[in-house]
Amino acid sequence: MRITLLTSLILGSALFALPVAAQVDIGVAASITNKVDGSVGPQTKPVVLGDRVFENEVIRTGTNSKGQLLFRDETAVTVGPDSEITLDKFVYNAAGNSISLSATKGVFRFISGSAPKNAYEIKTPSATVGVRGTIVYIGLLPDGTGLYYVGEGGIELKTAFGVFSASEGEIIVIRPGAAPEVGKLKPWQKALFAAVFDPDKKSADLPSVPGMPDKGNDLKNLLRSQGQIIDCYNSFQSEYGCGYGFRRRN
Amino acid sequence: MAVKSRARIVGAAARRLSLAGVGALALCAALGSSPAVAQQTGEVQDLFRQVLANPSDAGANTRYAQAAERQGELRKALAAYERIILADPNNTQARAEYERIKAALEPAQTHFQVGFGLQYESNVRLDPHGGRSDIAGQLSLRMDDERHVGGTSWRTGVQVYGDTHLNSGNADFMYGSVSTGPVLTMENGWRIHPSLNAEVGGANYNFLFYSVGLGAAIETRGAGWLRGMTFGVSYADFTSSNRTGVFHSENGRDAVVVGGRVKLGWENVFTMQDFLSIAPGAVYNIARAQDDRFWQVGVTAAYATRLASFEGGVGNVYLAPEVTLQYRAYAGQEPGHNNSRKDTRVVPGMKLIGTYENKTVVLSYLYDHNDSNYNDGVLLDGRQYRNHRVGLNFYVDF
Numbered sequence: 336m337r338i339t340l341l342t343s344l345i346l347g348s349a350l351f352a353l354p355v356a357a358q359v360d361i362g363v364a365a366s367i368t369n370k371v372d373g374s375v376g377p378q379t380k381p382v383v384l385g386d387r388v389f390e391n392e393v394i395r396t397g398t399n400s401k402g403q404l405l406f407r408d409e410t411a412v413t414v415g416p417d418s419e420i421t422l423d424k425f426v427y428n429a430a431g432n433s434i435s436l437s438a439t440k441g442v443f444r445f446i447s448g449s450a451p452k453n454a455y456e457i458k459t460p461s462a463t464v465g466v467r468g469t470i471v472y473i474g475l476l477p478d479g480t481g482l483y484y485v486g487e488g489g490i491e492l493k494t495a496f497g498v499f500s501a502s503e504g505e506i507i508v509i510r511p512g513a514a515p516e517v518g519k520l521k522p523w524q525k526a527l528f529a530a531v532f533d534p535d536k537k538s539a540d541l542p543s544v545p546g547m548p549d550k551g552n553d554l555k556n557l558l559r560s561q562g563q564i565i566d567c568y569n570s571f572q573s574e575y576g577c578g579y580g581f582r583r584r585n
Numbered sequence: 586m587a588v589k590s591r592a593r594i595v596g597a598a599a600r601r602l603s604l605a606g607v608g609a610l611a612l613c614a615a616l617g618s619s620p621a622v623a624q625q626t627g628e629v630q631d632l633f634r635q636v637l638a639n640p641s642d643a644g645a646n647t648r649y650a651q652a653a654e655r656q657g658e659l660r661k662a663l664a665a666y667e668r669i670i671l672a673d674p675n676n677t678q679a680r681a682e683y684e685r686i687k688a689a690l691e692p693a694q695t696h697f698q699v700g701f702g703l704q705y706e707s708n709v710r711l712d713p714h715g716g717r718s719d720i721a722g723q724l725s726l727r728m729d730d731e732r733h734v735g736g737t738s739w740r741t742g743v744q745v746y747g748d749t750h751l752n753s754g755n756a757d758f759m760y761g762s763v764s765t766g767p768v769l770t771m772e773n774g775w776r777i778h779p780s781l782n783a784e785v786g787g788a789n790y791n792f793l794f795y796s797v798g799l800g801a802a803i804e805t806r807g808a809g810w811l812r813g814m815t816f817g818v819s820y821a822d823f824t825s826s827n828r829t830g831v832f833h834s835e836n837g838r839d840a841v842v843v844g845g846r847v848k849l850g851w852e853n854v855f856t857m858q859d860f861l862s863i864a865p866g867a868v869y870n871i872a873r874a875q876d877d878r879f880w881q882v883g884v885t886a887a888y889a890t891r892l893a894s895f896e897g898g899v900g901n902v903y904l905a906p907e908v909t910l911q912y913r914a915y916a917g918q919e920p921g922h923n924n925s926r927k928d929t930r931v932v933p934g935m936k937l938i939g940t941y942e943n944k945t946v947v948l949s950y951l952y953d954h955n956d957s958n959y960n961d962g963v964l965l966d967g968r969q970y971r972n973h974r975v976g977l978n979f980y981v982d983f
Contacts, residue, residue, distance in 0.1 A: 362637070363637055363640050364640075365636075365641075366640065366641070366667070366668050366671040366672060368671065384640065384641055384672075385639070385640060385641070398857070399857070403664065403667065405636070405664070405668075407637065409629075411661075411664035411667075413664075413667070446660045446661070446664050448661075449630075469660045476898055476899060477897035477898070478896045478897035478899065479897075480896070480897060480899060485692075486690065486692065487660060487692070503692045504692030504694060519694070519695070519696070519983070520694065521942065522696075522943075522982060523899070527898060534667050534670045534674075534683070535670075535674065535806070538853075538857065538858075539858075539898065541858065541859075541860050541891070541903070542901075544938065544940055544945040545700065545938075545945055545947055545980050546903075546905060546936045546938045546945070546949065546978075547860075547889055547903070547905060548850075548860055548861070548887030548888060
């Protein structure tokens with residue numbers, strides 16, 4: 336009886352430990368804002384500041400929530416609100432380097448670490464991102480549109496339509512079923528990335544477009560005459576467009 | 586430090602996993618981390634281990650950021666300062682460093698916008714007795730550029746505008762402006778943009794005025810209610826040969842204009858996607874002629890909320906009510922009056938804004954309502970008037 340119990344305990348412990356042994360610590364939750372969950376296998380638990388993150392862990396953020404994950408190779412991934420990313424593979428040692436992530440929805444900022452650039456791979460539903468630079472912003476919209484903005488360096492996207500590259504300051508937009516387009520960052524795109532652009536933001540921003548209230552973030556808005564078609568830099572007389580102010584006398 | 590780090594790894598993992606797996610995990614972590622630790626050498630790596638062990642430690646992050654910057658790895662410094670700010674939003678030193686690094690990393694950006702539209706006005710001359718309505722076609726172009734010049738961020742803006750009226754040709758207006766200057770990061774993380782500004786205006790296809798001036802915009806950082814401040818001083822020179830139509834020009838309007846405005850803002854006031862802005866401001870127009878000289882105080886309150894969103898946020902519809910209150914007091918008396926002129930202006934309005942990718946459409950209504958104590962005797966245009974303005978404008982960004 337005693338032998339049977341001991342055997343059961345050993346076997347039970349070995350079986351229970353099996354999936355745990357597969358977990359590889361790859362970094363830490365370096366900042367957490369509001370609700371961030373991590374799933375390792377069937378287990379889902381809130382991630383708090385300082386928690387370790389593991390290979391194959393799925394990180395999910397809630398509304399008005401975000402987190403920065405810091406990997407052992409110094410890579411920093413900021414996960415924006417309502418986002419999901421899987422930390423697929425992390426090999427960073429003398430024998431070789433291979434770091435792979437799968438982003439499925441939301442917005443992210445990826446700052447590469449000390450591994451060679453060709454070691455990084457970010458899979459998304461519409462493309463696989465090869466990092467040729469160091470700061471990349473990714474936005475995966477609910478309708479399937481993917482946005483890939485290069486903050487520094489460059490990226491190479493493998494898509495169903497071929498390989499596309501973008502350099503610093505450029506953005507690649509991939510709409511469902513359409514060929515990727517390379518262009519410059521637009522105000523509406525910048526607004527979507529607000530939570531990972533700005534440490535003070537926890538959600539997408541209202542875009543700075545004509546007609547919007549002035550948020551006072553930059554000069555053009557500070558001096559904008561509240562939605563009028565034209566600004567008026569020096570003629571402070573007018574609140575409603577330069578020309579309009581001059582009509583007040585006849 | 587590596588030992589401490591591994592101990593923390595085991596400790597954290599133990600909290601998240603069953604007790605039965607701790608031994609196996611400890612072994613795995615110890616084995617798995619050894620090669621990586623061996624690879625991380627040098628000052629940056631040593632400091633990084635401290636950060637990895639305690640990612641919210643401001644001191645460790647600062648030392649790591651400084652070492653990374655010395656090695657030219659600004660991106661690592663950016664992430665480090667961000668961690669400090671997220672842990673302590675009031676750390677102004679980290680915020681200043683973050684803004685400085687961010688500005689240094691920011692790619693050059695040039696933004697073009699073309700706008701066109703129609704505007705209906707019920708009283709295009711601002712006639713006190715109701716006046717004449719008209720429709721104007723409008724066209725605008727603007728370019729905003731920000732790039733590094735000699736290690737400093739430099740911002741330039743250019744704008745061109747013109748409108749033409751269906752019936753009142755003498756109300757047509759043209760305008761152009763340019764503004765340029767550096768963007769400097771202050772010690773507390775705010776940014777200041779001193780600028781040299783110039784503008785020129787024309788009416789009825791003739792020259793009307795030019796203006797040159799100096800401006801300064803202070804852009805605050807953080808989630809506080811103070812969003813920015815603008816100050817400016819300029820000299821405007823008017824032609825004396827453009828006295829016809831709805832624009833009146835004379836040398837007496839030549840002026841030194843001093844102005845300032847403060848921007849206050851709040852996000853998520855009533856809903857998850859809204860914004861409230863309140864902008865008080867003051868102007869002192871030191872015109873050559875006493876009856877053209879005035880001081881003015883005012884405030885504009887504007888609110889925007891998202892009504893609808895489609896295609897996953899690519900397209901949005903916003904509602905934006907606003908109101909402007911303004912008080913203006915002139916220094917001198919006009920002929921036929923015993924007192925100096927004082928105006929009170931109230932302009933409520935509403936905008937419906939649709940955005941889709943780089944396209945914006947704005948349907949706007951403003952009720953411009955100006956009351957003046959010069960409301961008897963010789964009642965001139967622009968003194969006491971009512972003007973309904975309805976606009977439909979389209980903008981495309983490039």
